[in-house]
Amino acid sequence: MRYVVVMLILIAVTLMPITAHAQLVVVKPPINGACWGLWNVTILPGQYLVIHVLSNNYSLYVFTPTQYSDWVSGGGAFAVYAQYVVDGEAYVVPLPPGQYSVVLYPTPCGVGVNAVIRVVDWPGLV
DSSP, X not given: OHHHHHHHHHHHHHHSXXXXXXXXXXXXXXXXXXXXXXXXXXXXXXXXXXXXXXXXXXXXXXXOHXXXXXHXXXXXXXXXXXXXXXXXXXXXXXXXXXXXXXXXXXEOTTSOOOEEEEEEEXXXXX
């Protein structure tokens, strides 16, 4: 099963013309009462962030911890990366080494987000 998932991610990544560059993007603050999925990740040299959305469509925001804190506080914040992500697709985001808060927004409150967020070594994606 794990092999199948890795192969599907490799195929999806190969077919998608996604090149992500870490540049600051202004992100509007969350709407009052809105919910989101949050993953805290650490990227080491030679690693990549992989997002595989299994259902629904979301705005993907990648923040540093300070940027995330600013965003949650209701202020407009800069994000290291922002993109609209869609159901069934996988995305590879190369980032410089560091700690990041990965957000899928908005999500239904009280319901788990059906997505896989992983940090992987390239090209193995293991």
